Amino acid sequence: MSPGPDDRKKLEAYLTAESRLPGPRGNLELAGRFASGFAHSGMSGEWWDMLTDWARLPSAEAGTGDPREFLPFCACLTLGAHYSFASPAQRQEIASILRAAANDSRWRTREAAAMGLQCIGEADFGLLADVLAQWKSGASLLEQRAIVAALAHPPLLKDREAAVYALGLAGEITESIVEVTGPERKAEPFRVLCKGLEYALSVMAAAEPGAGFELLSRLASLDDPAVIRIVKSNLGKSRLSRKYGPQTAAILAGIDNKS
Known part of the structure; x- marks a missing residue:
């Protein structure tokens, strides 16, 4: 069933009314239920147009x-x-939309980009890696930042290969910040980005401690105050300090x- 103009207005009114905004925390449960309703093939053009407009x-x-x-x-x-069910052209458009959202001025929209990537990975981690x-x-x-936040997602990290991949990419990103200088x-x-890295590495390391502590040790050797703050912050998280006290x-x- 495709939404007509009146249906679209009613749906927009319902979602905004139940959004819990303004407020510190939007209605994540409702957003998740809504998204799960499109985790299938056969989305109509009307639904596609509505979602991409939104x-x-x-x-x-x-x-x-x-x-x-x-x-x-x-x-x-x-x-x-919906990404894993979408056509190649639609996948390209979804990736472009999420990339734009990752650069948005609104923090909640940036968070939605990371969560959209997580949805892709939960369906098929290989598609997310692509x-x-x-x-x-x-x-x-x-x-x-969106990449790091997307990968610091425990359901994705249950797979060892995914956890190793996440640590590798997050490590590359962390090491690259030494090249950021001046007013930037x-x-x-x-x-x-730094704030995201200050918790994300510990989530990944908890899932794969061998590779995780090897990465944190390597980062700790870098002579960069931002990187050192990131390492210290992650080592201070209870998910690491309580279970891996000696390594920490x-x-x-x-x-x-x-x-």
């Missing part, structure tokens, strides 16, 4: 905290959930001996 709603029409911001949020999750391979070269700092280090994209303490001791 995904592209600009901040001027759906600013941060505005209930209408819930529409692009839902659209990003939904398009991610998308990220296209993003990786020349990725902006905010796109790198004080701008929001750099701050947002050894890396921290090495950092202290350098300073």
Whole structure:
């Protein structure tokens, strides 16, 4: 069944009314249920047009905290959930939409991009890896943040190969921030990326501790204050410090001996 103009208006009204916006936390449960309803083949053109229209709603029409911001949020999750069933052309468009959302000025829309990527990975991690391979070269700092946030997702990390892949890519991104210099280090994209890395590595390392602590030890040897803050923050997370106390303490001791 395809939505007519009146159906679309009613659906938009319902989602915005139930969005819990303005507020600190949108209705993630509703967004997830809505997205799961499109995890199948055979999406009509009307549904596709509605979702892609929502995904592209600009901040001027759906600013941060505005209930209408819930529409692009839902659209990003939904398009991610539908990705494995989409045509090649639609997949290309979904990836482009999520990439644009990752660079959005609205933090909630950026989060939706990461969650949309997670939806792709939950259906087929290989498809997610293909998308990220296209993003990786020349990725902006905010796109790198979306990559890291998407991969720091426990359901994806249950597979050992996926966890090793996540650590490898997150490690490359962390090491690359040493090349960010000057005013760019004080701008929001750099701050947002670092904040994401300050928790993400510990999630990945908890899933694959051997490779995880090897990465954290290597990063701890870098002479960069932002990288050292990232390492210390991850080692301070209880998911690592409680279960892997000796490994955590050894890396921290090495950092202290350098300073």
